[in-house]
Amino acid sequence: xxxxxxxxxxxxxxxxxxxxxxxxxxxxxxxxxxxxxxxxxxxxxxxxxxxxxxxxxxxxxxxxxxxxxxxxxxxxxxxxxxxxxxxxxxxxxxxxxxxxxxxxxxxxxxxxxxxxxxxxx
Numbered sequence: 001x002x003x004x005x006x007x008x009x010x011x012x013x014x015x016x017x018x019x020x021x022x023x024x025x026x027x028x029x030x031x032x033x034x035x036x037x038x039x040x041x042x043x044x045x046x047x048x049x050x051x052x053x054x055x056x057x058x059x060x061x062x063x064x065x066x067x068x069x070x071x072x073x074x075x076x077x078x079x080x081x082x083x084x085x086x087x088x089x090x091x092x093x094x095x096x097x098x099x100x101x102x103x104x105x106x107x108x109x110x111x112x113x114x115x116x117x118x119x120x121x
Contacts, residue, residue: 005071007044009053012067014042016060018093019100030059 017027024042028035031052040046041056048056057064099107 002044003047005068006047008071009048009067010042010044012069013038013048013056013060015093016062016066017042019097020060021097022060027056027059031055 017024024035024038028038031038032055033052037046041048041052053064053067057066099110102110
């Protein structure tokens with residue numbers, strides 16, 4: 001049975017990997033495991049050991065704490081019956097990656113536009 005923490009950590013691994021444009025195969029090779037193991041980590045099917053999480057954090061260039069960020073908020077959201085995690089939505093991840101590929105000054109203007117449009121909706 002999947003544990004909520006393992007599922008959350010897996011989602012965070014997938015999120016960061018997508019943000020960097022890294023494939024499961026590339027991450028697996030960098031860590032020294034098979035890509036199927038990355039798949040199992042990302043779904044929460046297999047628990048990531050502390051040493052493996054350390055290795056993954058180095059390859060993905062984030063602190064280990066990154067993988068646990070938002071876990072309390074996710075639990076609260078699940079109890080409220082809110083929509084699923086946006087990080088599991090491929091379109092949302094593509095949009096986020098594209099957003100951060102825009103130069104900062106243009107990105108700020110786009111953000112301001114999006115805020116105005118969402119306030120008007």
